Amino acid sequence: MEKFFNRKVTVTLKYIVVAFTSALLLMLIMSSFAKREYAISGFLTIGLIAIAVTYLTNYSIPMKFFLPGMFFLFAFVVGPILYTVAMSTFHYETGNYISKPDAISRILATGVRPDPNQTTFDIIIGEDSSKNLEILASDPTNKVYFLSTASTKTDLDPATVAVDGNGDATIAPGFHALTPDQQTALDQQIATTRFVYSSAFFITIEGSNVASLKSQTLKYNSSNDTFVNVQTGAVYKDNGVGNYANLTNKTDFLQPGWRAPIWFSNYAKLFTDPQIRKPLIQVFIWTMVFATLTVLTQFALGLLVAMIMNRKLFGRRIYRSIFILPYAMPSIMSILIWGGMFDTEFGAINHLFGSHVPWFQNAFYARAAVIIVNLWLGFPYFYLITSGALQAIPAELSEAAAIDGASNRQIFRKITLPLLLQVVSPLLVASFAFNFNNFNIIYLLTGGGPTNTLGGAVAGSTDILISYTYKIAFGAGTQNLGLASAISVVIFFIIASISLYGIRRSRVLDSFK
Amino acid sequence: MIQSKFGKVAALTLTAGLMSGFVSAPVHAASKTIIVWADETRGPHLQQVIAAKGDWVPGYTIKIVPFSSFAALDTAFGNATALTGPDIVVGANDWVPTGAKEGKLAPVTLSSSVRAQFTANNFFDLSYKGVLYGVPLDVNNVAMIYNSKLTSKPGTFAQMVNFYLANKTADKLTAGLCVAGGGMSWGAESVLSALGGAPYIMSASGAVDPSSDPLPAATVAANVSKYLLAKNGKSNGFFPATDTGCKTAFLAGTVPYAIIGNWEWQDYANAGFDMNLMPVPGILHGQNGAAFASVSGALLTVYAAAHGVDQGAKSLLNNFFGSAAGAVAYQNVELRPPANKKAQKDASVTAAQKGFGKAGAVAGVPQIGAILNGAPGGKAFWDLLPAFWTDVLVNGKSPLTSAQAMDTFFKANVAAGIPQL
Amino acid sequence: MKRWLKEDLWRHAVALVISFFVLFPIYLVFLSALSPTGSLQVTSFIPKSISFRNFHLLFTSPAIPYLDWMKNSIVIAGTIAVLSVVIGAASAFAFSRLRFKGKKQGLQLLLLVQMFPAILSLSAVYVIMERVYSFAPRIGLGTEPGLLLVYLGGAMGVNIWLLKGFVDSIPIELDEAAKVDGASAVQTYWLIFVPLAAPVLAVVSLLSFIGTFNEFILARLFLVDQHSRTIAVGLQGFISGQYATNWGPFAAGSIIASIPLVAIFLSLQRYIISGLTAGSVKG
Structure with a gap:
């Protein structure tokens, strides 16, 4: 052993690992910097410096252990959390999704409207004699032919134009058609050039052989940051919350808008808007009930099984193999199967009991179903833990109590359970926190439903905070990432304070002082 | 001691960097590829059609990306930006208002011959505030x-x-x-x-x-x-x-x-x-x-312009998605009722496809998102x-x-x- | 005999009821996988006819690259299982054994970070990895290494927390003895802790393996290409599709996917029990 860990070998090995990691980081730093991803580049640089300082000096021994884990934790857990916190201060929802410069260019693009007749021309894309982009346009129905560039338009005499079977012009004086590959290379230029047509209209290319007549209905004035509708004369100004709104009619605004900083408005809405507050309270209560019931039922059944199996029982090995099956099987699959089993009309459960319980249509039954399925999924974990813990409780303790005349029940309540709880309480806290955010079971089993929509409910009766937040952020219809982020932050503070209180009381962290 | 440590490691870093340079040297995707995102049924079928005949737009390569489910496609498109987003997305008609409001979709103008292949209702389905964002693909009913x-x-x-x-x-x-x-x-x-x-x-x-x-x-x-x-x-x-x-x-x-x-x-x-x-x-x-009876559409995204394939993507919409030939080739594998009028009458379109088309014609109402x-x-x-x-x-x-x-x-x-x- | 009746009979009765509860859905999976129509609709709990069509489909249909999915899942989950424990164990060791400023705060932070409703990080992670893709296309969005990096970050919190419990259970006298011998913290870690903790490390990596195996929200965003999907994404696609639910192939696929996991679990069950409880029962 000692020889294997020869100091020289290990030190060299360490240098090689450190060097390779640094090399990789250095490369990423350079390429990210080149792509102007300064935030990422900066994060990686800090990582690089931290590696050098940590592994090449003895500045901090603990850091040698923490650094790799911290790197990933910060990059993919803490970083996104901070991003979420930042999002919560923005007007960030469907309609206000992009940056302001992007929104301006989008508005300008949608402000380019086809002419009322939606005129299109068959075209050939080419160049004029001085290599300017030029189109040879034909309107075979009206026998109109012309050449157009970004600066001039030359009408062609229909009588002299050579046409193909469709009646489209094929050649024109001074015009050279571009090959497909040449067109591909010029894609951007082709797509953005405005070819001359008349004073009111211009032509844009809409495909390799089609162009259409357009006019610009919205104009942007950068000096005072306003849009003007050329046809109606309406002026649109930045309304401070991410849209250009009509000066005379505040409800008329241009889309898309942009994500504008609105600071604490999302948070304020949580408390002042009853439409948001009411469902949130309902969901919060159910989340607490769900997480608590889940932990209690899983623990209780796990303990029961452990106690049953805590003696030489015929077929114990077989039982044990059966009992850990739910733990070993991919839970995503088990949840989906349970979902099918609970179906009211055709499900196996109603069939088995000859019942007609509307499992997923009725709030109470749906909640019961969620708890039952979660019990199935989670009790093996507590069975494994408590059975180990039970074995670790010295038999002398209960024997002594039995001699003193204590009943089995008394022994369990006064000796076994307290000892057990002392051991498993950190795991109970962890399990509570896990189930508080147990997205998969809700998403895959009930999707949060049923929702008493006709009664005016917004949230489903089995929605927990995380599935509800997911719906707000990514669900159908209007998605509000800003509000969802604000809810996430608030949820976090609530659960964090509950947990910290729980931790203080159970003294889970005492040993770390 | 520290000096030399740093020296050694720096030297190693340098060599390692040079040696591993190829590992993550940026590979630029072929720049003139039109990327089309689609769901779990349309995606593989479009792939099949494009594999059989890929020259719908000369000068461009067409790449179809099929997602594992409609939900996955929806989330991905919801999160996409110009960095990795698609040039065309095949989506539901109710994506149009959202996509337009979020500034993800780009206006489309179709040639008059392509326009004649569809009904006004079809275009209504794929428009938001009077602006058209895509080509009708198949009828959903x-x-x-x-x-x-x-x-x-x-x-x-x-x-x-x-x-x-x-x-x-x-x-x-x-x-x-x-x-x-x-x-x-x-x-x-x-x-x-x-x-x-x-x-x-x-x-x-x-x-x-x-x-x-x-x-x-x-x-x-x-x-x-x-x-x-x-x-x-x-x-x-x-x-x-x-x-x-x-x-x-x-x-x-x-x-x-x-x-x-x-x-x-x-x-x-x-x-x-x-x-x-x-x-x-x-x-x-x-x-x-x-x-x-709504249509799903091939919708043009604003990323096509960012990727420099705007004109290619528009050509694909006109030449493939909007054409009877494209619609027939696609619906022969996808087997839904085509939105394209000529394709609806095509002999290779099955009786069942036409049966759905008929039911839609008799009792279809537009789906107004x-x-x-x-x-x-x-x-x-x-x-x-x-x-x-x-x-x-x-x-x-x-x-x-x-x-x-x-x-x-x-x-x-x-x-x-x-x-x- | 009387004692047997009194002590064991009720145990068997309860155990049988719970066994039924556990096995009922699993039996239905088999029923559905073997039924020619492949549905979860139950007309009878005894199969009328048995067909291997669903299994056959998984290995022959070009639209279902099942073996690729399986391979991807095993590679991804396996890599995470190893790396997350290698990295996590070091942090756990430091939290358990070393004295330093801010240790309690660090642990609390670790616990709290796990409680953040991480579902919205979906957006953030997507944005980050998209940017990474722009300068390092092989480790960004849409790549397996990219997904691995993200998973690695996500696994840290849980694993460090779990592992710390296990490390606490290893008698401190052992490393104190090493300290007396003049070993540094790093040496203690490698020479004393790692060999001792090997069983629990194995258990935690098994748990990571299962956790990663089950993840589908990120996986379906990251690994879009049909051949690069994971089994969870592929299976979920069978029945949560917009257009069709295919319980038959889903059930058949689930059974095959479960076999390796269940096999590992059953063969290592004693080991797992001792590993799991080591974390909670302080020595």
Whole structure:
């Protein structure tokens, strides 16, 4: 052993690992910097410096252990959390999704409207004699032919134009058609050039052989940051919350808008808007009930099984193999199967009991179903833990109590359970926190439903905070990432304070002082 | 000591960096590739079509990216930016308002010959505030199929109910009419419509009529009580409130009528069923329950311009998605009713595809997302109708109260939706 | 005999009821996988006919590259199982054994970070990895290494927390003895702790393996290409598709996917029990 860990070998090995990691980081730093991803580049640089300082000096021994884990934790857990916190201060929802410069260019693009007749021309894309982009346009129905560039338009005499079977012009004086590959290379230029047509209209290319007549209905004035509708004369100004709104009619605004900083408005809405507050309270209560019931039922059944199996029982090995099956099987699959089993009309459960319980249509039954399925999924974990813990409780303790005349029940309540709880309480806290955010079971089993929509409910009766937040952020219809982020932050503070209180009381962290 | 440590490591770093330079040297994707995102059925089929003939747009390579599910595609497109986003996304028509508001979709102008291939309704589906964002691809609708081994073609809703009640026990029927495709809102719309309700009323001119009551609560409630409920106010079992298991039950011969989606008719054909397709019959002879007939579209994104393939992507829309040849090639594998008029008539389009097309023509209503998706802070039709079925058929609530509640929401949605059109 | 009746009979009765509860859904999976129509609709709990069509489909249909999915899942989950424990164990050791400023705060932070409703980080992670893709296309969005990096970050919190429990259970006298011998913290870690903790490390990596195996929200965003999907994404696609639910292939696929996991679990069950409880029962 000692020889294997020869100091020289290990030190060299360490240098090689450190060097390779640094090399990789250095490369990423350079390429990210080149792509102007300064935030990422900066994060990686800090990582690089931290590696050098940590592994090449003895500045901090603990850091040698923490650094790799911290790197990933910060990059993919803490970083996104901070991003979420930042999002919560923005007007960030469907309609206000992009940056302001992007929104301006989008508005300008949608402000380019086809002419009322939606005129299109068959075209050939080419160049004029001085290599300017030029189109040879034909309107075979009206026998109109012309050449157009970004600066001039030359009408062609229909009588002299050579046409193909469709009646489209094929050649024109001074015009050279571009090959497909040449067109591909010029894609951007082709797509953005405005070819001359008349004073009111211009032509844009809409495909390799089609162009259409357009006019610009919205104009942007950068000096005072306003849009003007050329046809109606309406002026649109930045309304401070991410849209250009009509000066005379505040409800008329241009889309898309942009994500504008609105600071604490999302948070304020949580408390002042009853439409948001009411469902949130309902969901919060159910989340607490769900997480608590889940932990209690899983623990209780796990303990029961452990106690049953805590003696030489015929077929114990077989039982044990059966009992850990739910733990070993991919839970995503088990949840989906349970979902099918609970179906009211055709499900196996109603069939088995000859019942007609509307499992997923009725709030109470749906909640019961969620708890039952979660019990199935989670009790093996507590069975494994408590059975180990039970074995670790010295038999002398209960024997002594039995001699003193204590009943089995008394022994369990006064000796076994307290000892057990002392051991498993950190795991109970962890399990509570896990189930508080147990997205998969809700998403895959009930999707949060049923929702008493006709009664005016917004949230489903089995929605927990995380599935509800997911719906707000990514669900159908209007998605509000800003509000969802604000809810996430608030949820976090609530659960964090509950947990910290729980931790203080159970003294889970005492040993770390 | 430290000095030398740093020295050694720096030297090593340098060599390692040079050696591993190739590991993550940026590889630039072929710059002139048009990237098309699609869902789990359309994606692989488009891939197949493009693999067979890839030169729809000379000078560009076409790459189809099929997602594992519609939901995955939806989330990915929701998160996409110009860095990795698609140039064209094949999506539902209700993505258009969202995509336009989020500045993800780019306006499209089609050539007059391509425009002539589609109906005004098709374009309406893919437009937001008068701007078109894509090319109609396939028609989405449902139709009712009946099992001719059990029953004959029903003329009215009552005939179906009577058949079910009379043969329930003898034929071991699990339900009378159930929704196998499209879900309890989109798919079940025709049942609500057969019973006298709708999310909005279209006037003769083809616009939404703001003044008509979409859901005459008393009528609908009376019909629900008469046809769907037993004397005791509970469901008579004719129409289940969920869609799970419906398809299997129909295939197993325990449900005589089912509403099926046009994307899965082959499963029924393969199981030996004749394509007895029809709209859901209404209360009176000759009436039909209206079903949504919307189109999905190939939508142009703003990323095409960012990727420098804007003009190529537009050409793909015109040359492939908008052309009869493209639509036929695609629908021969996708097997839905094509939106393209010429393709609809093409000989290679199957009878079932045409059957769905016909059902859509007889009883199709446009699917207007601005109304159906609900007023801001209100309720979407998609949530309201399933809740209505549940309340009435499962939880035993009064059909009248439930219908009145739903009517109020429908009216609010119409009022809020019309200015958005 | 009387004692047997009194002590064991009720145990068997309860155990049988719970066994039924556990096995019922699993039996239905088999029923559905072997039924020719492949549905979860139950007309009878005894199969009328048995068909291997669903299994056959998994290995022959070109639209279902099942073996690729399986391979991807095993590679990804396996890599995470190893790396997350290698990295996590070091942190756990430091939290358990070393004295330093801010240790309690660090642990609390670790616990709290796990409680943050991480579902919205979906957006953030997507944005970050998209940017990474722009300068390092092989480790960014849409790549397996990219997904691995993200998973690695996500696994840290849980694993450090779990592992710390296990480390606490290893008698401190052992490393104190080493300290007396003049070993540094790093040496103690490698020479004393790692060999001792090997069983628990194995258990935690097994748990990571299962956790990663089950993840589908990120995986379906990251690994889009049909051949690069994981089994969870592929299976979920069968039944949560917009257009069709295929319980038959889903059930058949689930059974095959479960076999390796269940096999590992059953063969290592004693080991797992001792490993799991080591964390909670302080020595």
